[in-house]
Amino acid sequence: MTPFIPKDIEAAAQAAWTAVDAYRAVERPDRKKFYCVSMLPYPSGRLHMGHVRNYTINDVMYRHLRMKGMNCLFPMGWDAFGLPAENAAIKAGVAPAKWTQENIASMKAQCIPMGWAIDWSREFAACDPDFYRWNQWFFLKMLEKGIAYRRTQVVNWDPVDQTVLANEQVIDGRGWRTGAPVEKREIPGYYLKITDYAEELLESLEHLSGWPERVRTMQANWIGKSVGVRFAFPHDIRDTAGTLIGDGRMYVFTTRADTIMGVTFCAVAAEHPLAALAAQSNPTIAAFIDECGHGSVIEADMATMEKKGTATGLFVDHPITGEKIEVWVGNYVLMAYGDGAVMGVPGHDERDFEFAKKYGLPIKQVIAVPNEEFSADAYQPWYADKERGRCVFSVKYDDLNHAEAVDAVAADLAAKGLGEKKITFRLRDWGISRQRYWGTPIPIIHCGVCGAVPVPERDLPVVLPEDCIPDGSGNPLNNRRDFLDVACPTCGKPAQRETDTMDTFVDSSWYYMRYTSPGAGAMVDARNDYWMPMDQYIGGIEHAILHLLYARFWTKVMRDMGLVKIDEPFTRLFTQGMLLNHIYYRRNARGGKDYFAPDSVTTTMDAQGHITGGRLADGTTVEYGGVGKMGKTEQNGVEPQDLIDKYGADTARLYVMFAGSPDDSAIWSDTGVEGAHRFLKRLWAFGHAHADAIRSTTGHFDYRDADESVKAARRDLHVTLKQANYDYERIQYNTVVSAGMKMLNTLETVPADRRGSAALQRDGMGILLRALYPVVPHTTWALWQDLQLAVEYGDLLDAAWPEVDLAALAQDEIELMLQVNGKLRGKLNVAASADKAAIESAARESAEVAKYANGAPVKKVIIVPGRLVNVVV
């Protein structure tokens, strides 16, 4: 018998595929296309199991749908820009470009043995000038249209390294490298007006029926639409030059205009013009504003911060009553939301309540709920109840409910010309400037005379010098005279290039369109219209908001510029779950934990089979830390290469698909991997044990003449195939694998000497190998060759998907569950053609009914066709 040697089988299969360039996709307008993409990986240099799961899901989909006749494309690229390359450079003194290229080469080398159906001819990296030049080109287009603009932003600033820090790099308010207290600093940068698309981004979420509900909800919350009223508190506050601040109006936004009669103060953000004015004449206020400028800009920290404020001594007029209202500066007011000012209604807003309590400001009740007693001592959740609350102590608004009062107040404010209903979004414009080296250069030249001048299109791309080695202190581009010094495109005088680079989310916003148009002399060409919108996007849930929102925005901007004809980029989205593994550790002398790889640990279990701990090879014990995401720190990752070396790629693929539903997290199990491998060996052995019979059996066999055992097995096979088809459709590949296992179990039960056995083995393997080929393409491909099935069905790559034979499903007699009063009491065999009356009388006459009814009269008989019969007595 041909031995099962995965290494040889896989090499042979891959060689055959390479020889015919099997995965090169060609635009074929006459055929239905299927464009599937896995989120592009960051080239860390090591392929990990998460990638294996992601790309295998993609590959299974590709192979399945290709067999169903679709023109499929599965491309691949590299998210090559970004911080890790710079950090590696700082650590090892290697240029990010070199480090990145080497990592791409080694990761690609690890991808190849997995046998994924990738069209490598379309591969590119985000750091290729031929790709990022279109980032620059599109940026200039957006600048022209006013979608990109320059303004000053507040960032985390490390005063020692003179650089901006990402939020993750700020640890307890200090820079991760220098330990210096991080400052908030306002520096200029470029922004994209994603807020212009807020309404459409929110609205079209509802039509993305191929997206998980969870992701749609997360995006909707992130966009954060609020319907309310924007109105002004009039005032006569002037600066020292006598100019009226804000034309005598301090605007606020509220969703609770019904509580306007409860305003007892107003609060503005530290960056608000009224705060700045008050600070000029009052050192205490200036000091407070300065204090607000320090500390973290991380939102989670800000949320738990104590509310603080200071009175400004400035007063505005209540727009309804005309009452004088004092303006405070509050650290809980966000300049970036609304107008950076709020009306303070301590009676019915928890934050305002806390603030008023602290500073002794009056608390007024203006909303009442039946059977609830208002007290200014402690805030109660019902104070903000929109459903049950009605206005009280609000003069003309008394007794109105929330909606009525908001309408009435809005109408009154509008009549006075002070305000109107307004929709406000939580979404902010997208700041894309990074004070970083390893990214797409922003194509701007700063001229002392002409200001910020866009680089003319003919001068694109602005190429990033690739030999810089960042040392952690600032952006090395600032020291590159050959990059920096340039003539102003407008006036020709000496000028300097912008050294900020673009956020890497820019790359990922449209890379999947560049795959469709390799080599195009434009951002995308007509080929993009063929492939897009993408039929299936696959990736981790961690990208549910940022990347997927940016990509949707980017697509809509491209549409508005006439570059694409689609509204949304991704028709269906699939978020795969994480791979988890057991964690073993030991406390070290410093009180920390030393971790040990699970495969170096022999586990110990209690009587119930629960893991209690483990033992290393040297006999010392380690503690069990539960399961967690595979990763470097916990030492619980599994190397794909080790698996391939030991079992082959198909075992890795099979196990990863079988371990759990693809959208759920799955826990690693070494014995599970062995089980997967065992199955492949069995499949191989079965095929070769019957190879002669299968090869010599050709032509159509009429199963009506077959032995009963053959008929029954054939029926099982088709029932299982039907189930597998359904599971392929809903991306539940773990049960697809189960179905394959079941099919083999079924085939193994048929004795070889019955009438039709050989035909069933031939047809059965024809079904089984095709049904399982998307998951384990190498093994099934080799068996397909050995059993000479290609003669009848053609090459596996494009063999037709097996069809469920409805005739095979039919049976003469069916088994119904027999229930008495809803409890299972037995089984009832009836002819498949039996009508309800026949089934009912058979049930009434059954021994089970006689026994359990105990003589009681039958009240009702419920018959579920093909399933059960329930006799109620």
Add this chain to the structure above:
RNA sequence: GCCCGGGUGGCGAAAUUGGUAGACGCAAGGGACUCAAAAUCCCUCGACUGCAAGGUCAUGUCGGUUCGAUUCCGACCCCGGGCACCA
């Protein structure tokens, strides 16, 4: 705090959406083959109870709807994730 997901054997999980709960696999136990081991093959395998046929209880907890509930409804308890002063 708010918004989403989830809780099913010793373990990973199924159950085509109200109709045989635990498919498929792992682990475990028993057996066959073997001088022995590995590999392979066969049997058992939710709990309790019974000599047995069988019976009772079981899908986080407590109620409800229904002839029938893992599935639908209500309340609660855990676990995971997201957002987080958004006025």
